[in-house]
Amino acid sequence: MPRFISTTPDSRLLPFPWSTPLADWPINLLVALPRGLSRHVVRFIQVGDSVYAAKEVVEHLANHEYRLLTDLHRLGTPSVEPIGIITERMDHDCNPLDPILLTRHLEFALPYRSLFSPGVRQETVSRLIDAMVVLIARLHLIGFKWGDISLSNILFRRDAGAFAAYLVDAETGEMHDRLTDGQRLQDMEIARTNLFGDFLDLQAAGRLQAPFDPLALVSMVMTRYAELWQELTGAEEFSVSEMDRIEGRVRRLNALGFDVAEMDIQTDDGSSKIRIQPKVVDAGHHQRRLMRLTGLDTEENQARRLLNDLDTYRFRSGQTKADEAVVAHRWLTEQFEPVMQQVPAALRAKREPAQLFHELLDYRWYKSQREHRDVPLVEAAKGYVRDVLQGLPDEAMNKDALIPADGSPQLVNPFDPSQGYVEEGDDEPLPPDPWESAADAAPEPSPFLDIAALRAKAASS
């Protein structure tokens, strides 16, 4: 009988075929969603209205990853939510099976394979890289060494005009009080190699074409990370007459979406120099402000956009002197919610509410420009739903990459992109492998030390 370890027990999980290896699960239980490459068997399963990612992995790694994801989630880091582990699995012949780690599928997530497609814009790629770099820096700030930064281990979500990146695989991660420079740099070296491989693979699959160059893309990641890390943690020295540079640094960090919780400021007696260095930096500056004011949980750039709209609303409605929390409540009930009510339930899987509001604001701006008038929000909402939203694909469960367009290659297994595309030559048998035969012929390993064999080996060398 398998054992379920979870902080949120879910009886709907009980009937699943835990005694069957995950690779052999019947397809009626599976959902084909795009995702990155994995060296383990990974499948999406439908549990009631939710979709979970199931990963079959050895026990110590399953436990390790579950704990790390729980910690990351508790710390508010953008990462997938752990659901639980199913251990003590046995097949029908009573052979042990590896445990399964369950995480909640991130709704509205866009794996890189659905974002990188022929014709992808330079600007999009640049924004994806920015999102990835911010995620890495955020993880490094809290002392998390990822150990396997790669496109496959990241999911993207739309974030106003940009993207927000999420960690999806923490198997090789380590949580430290703080990272040494060596740990950080090695994490980035692994990133350099993995990302280069990822980009080459996209190129080989025909999804990344000129002018994109894998080497240049990797350099861009490394440079932007170094710049962001310097801005977040670097020391700055200036003369006492330039005190406004302290505020300038805080503003720059705020603009990047970070709050400065602690700044180290040092002055030497008799010296006219001041040295400042941010000590505690928290991501989510705008996110937290919007959450505090409205209760809306959004991505950082969406929050920035909504806050701008809130400020505009405050000014336009002549409430500049009113309490900010009161104005925010009015904005929510008079602006945001009426717009959401214009969206038919059937279209809600196409965009997250905050993303939809952001796109609607863009739509209204263009419409107002075109028609030389101030288009009211609800009217704009109706137009946006009619002209734009209806034509968009569903993104709550994004199946884009799995629906082959004419002439585009077919996945070998729609539930496992790690197996690549169907190609000519797939039917050719692999040449015989003496190493494999030797490994197969080897006796079952003994738990005991074969001291006679060791003694013979020592004597012969």
Added chain:
Amino acid sequence: MATVSYKDATRIYPGSDHPAVDRLNLDIQDGEFMVLVGPSGCGKSTSLRMLAGLEEVNEGRIFIGDRDVTDLPPKDRDIAMVFQNYALYPHMTVADNMGFALKMQNVPKAERQERVLKAAKLLGLEEYLTRKPKALSGGQRQRVAMGRAIVRQPHVFLMDEPLSNLDAKLRVSTRTQIAALQANLGVTTVYVTHDQVEAMTMGHRVAVMKDGLLQQVDAPMTLYDKPVNLFVAGFIGSPAMNLIKGQVVDGGVQIGDYVVPVAREILAKAPGEATLTLGIRPENFHVADAGIAVDVSVIEDLGADIYLYATLAGMAEADKLTAPQIVARLNARQGASQGRLRLGVDAAAVHVFSNESELRIS
């Protein structure tokens, strides 16, 4: 190729008053396969990470060859960390999966191909170079991942529990393959494991660590035959060495009603100690008329050998549960039965340890 030297290398984690690695002195020869082994928290992984540049060295120095690398960033140390993670790219050939990182380092194409081919020959993957990896087995994928590290031609390979996420069978075959490859390549390798069977079967020498301190570094059979202290004696060997405390008497050490003969000059090395610990490997016991009296609780038949699990004779039933178990590995022909019997041992096979210093005195 290069030697590796730790000189009084120490790592103290912030906020900790106890060093994770305490003045480690270890010289690893050029081309040597050195395994660091010990229980969880012994400092083995920290030692490896200090060499990799992932942990600061608070005191002491680390050298690779003649170069002091203590303060160098990881990428400038010319080491290759062989990782457990080995995602293979489905749209690239096996050759490209092995050699792509060289492209990033601007290694010319001809040289890249040559290095990949050489590694593939070593790994038995030559026939697969033009294939995509989707059809490869778990073991073959593992080899492609090893190939990635080999083509880089580093001075030192570092491996931190590289087999820990493989199933038992693949672990054993990969273990053999890594050892054979290392022997072929002759690249200095530092390998960390908690598994002493892995350490003993793979390493040219094995460094045993505990609580941040190096206990002993020696060839596997020397560790087995001459453990320097009680910890190494108990840690190396599976099943473990029997460590039995006894009373010092004239001519030996008394266990129950039997005196195990111990030479006078050995006893003289622990003056004033009323008790000593005797270490006896399971295979050094035999059933005899004269010997240590034991009550056998379980007999496990493994074909040519039998394992006998027992407690010292005459113990109360309640005490047996918590008493240290005595394990003997006997030839099946000797025969053994449940109940009481005597286990004889050759004096030459008895290891004697001081209980005060915990050091070997025999």
